[in-house]
Amino acid sequence: MIWWETDLCRMIADGGRFVIRYDNRDTGLSTSYPTGNPGYALSDMASDAIRILDWLEVRSAHIVGRSLGAAIALAIAIDHPKRALSITFVSATTGDDDLPAMTSEFEEATSKIPDFSNLAALENHIVEVLRIFSGNSPHFDEVEMRSLSALDIARTRNMQSTLANHFLIDFDAPRNGELSDLSIPALIVHGENDPVFPLPHGRALSDAVPGSRLLVLPDTGHDIPRQHWEIFVTALTDHTKI
Template sequence: MTDHPSHGERLVEIDDVGLCFETFGNPADPAILLIDGATASMLWWETELCERIARGDRFVIRYDNRDTGRSTSYPPGRPGYTFTDLAGDALGILDALHIERAHVVCRSMSGGLGLIIGVDHPDRVESLTFVSTSTGADGLPPPSDELADGIPAAPDPTDSGAVVDFVVASAKACSGGSPYFDETAMRALVERDVARTRDIAATLVNHYAMSFDGSSRDAAALKAPTLVVHGDHDPVFPLPHGHALRDAIPGATLLILEGAGHDLPKPLWDVFVPALLQHTGGGRPR
């Protein structure tokens, strides 16, 4: 395994939308595109995690979705895009890097983006990995009561300290009481994220305000090898959501992260990274 540091952040214009992205590793290696969920910039795929995956001879790509980080931002409450547009952004990043096919890893809300890409553009997908997400089917358990109790009232977006406190508290609630939640590390990440974000007021609301067109794709139509990763402490999508997603996708494998909530805590990277490398290398996680 070779050590490949970041190649630095870059901004690409795709159909008049500016998207900030960063790559790790050798472009000649198999590409892994990391897509994060609602309100989360690319920083939530931590640099150390990206570097660790790249050391497994993978070319890792992370990017800021619209209304996060340094990518194009829209007026708060008026996102100028739909869910399908966000799926197109992911493909646009691959096009900008001249990558025909990639291993696509989607977390939380972006599981729906992976579904759109996998069903509508199977020629672009080597494999799929769904982390902490759901089929959205009726009858699955709702978010836990503790989750709602742990998320504070929305902050004044002009008060960066209040925003940091809000996001950290929300992340702690989403950890589901995980023994691995590291509040000090989380606060440092959130402070960096808030400092580099174009418009934090838009970040806090716009992903929830957009049209979720295209999200009704049938998971049974997915053809790419699929890994489902789910924490057994997840209070947003309790573990039955992970089982349901695995069951809905032909041939999918489920990796349960014991002690994880709606996140990928660093102590469990020694489980997640080898499984991802095996999955994206053509093998099946044991």
């Protein structure tokens, strides 16, 4: 959850929103599964979010998800429609096969296996992946990313599972519809230089979701740099006015 930075969440909260963030399975303090054998599917991750809302006694919420979180958000909106007031996709895709592949630089970086017994080497590996993750953006802040990486390593149960298992889950949701069935307000936020899902993915997503709004962040990769937080928060606050 720390990759939704505390300062960013405070900005959203200052706009009159109550922010809920949590560790997905195989991240942070949440349950860790054997590396290479996650034993859960996307539908389970969507159900986790619903259970958190239930525990907090929140009837419905504005759902925001980035990357894998965007797929979870879609599963919530389609399979649990009464719980979603609106949806915001960040760095997301339709999954269509004809869209551009991830960059070779990103693929090469994520295929490297770091030395998990050496914390400094592991931190350096994560920071380098994040640099490429940013689309080699001029906004990339190595000091901040190194600090977040160190915190992530310190509070995560199993970094090997964190870096591997989400690539292996069964994308079995949504089960009750597809993008074109969304009937709630949808905001799509995408980086101009996203190396994971290049910009055509964001445009295709916008075309696929009826009535959606597309916000393209310049000099941005698969993240939201601090320099664009105000733009993002303004758009999100406006989007979630119901």
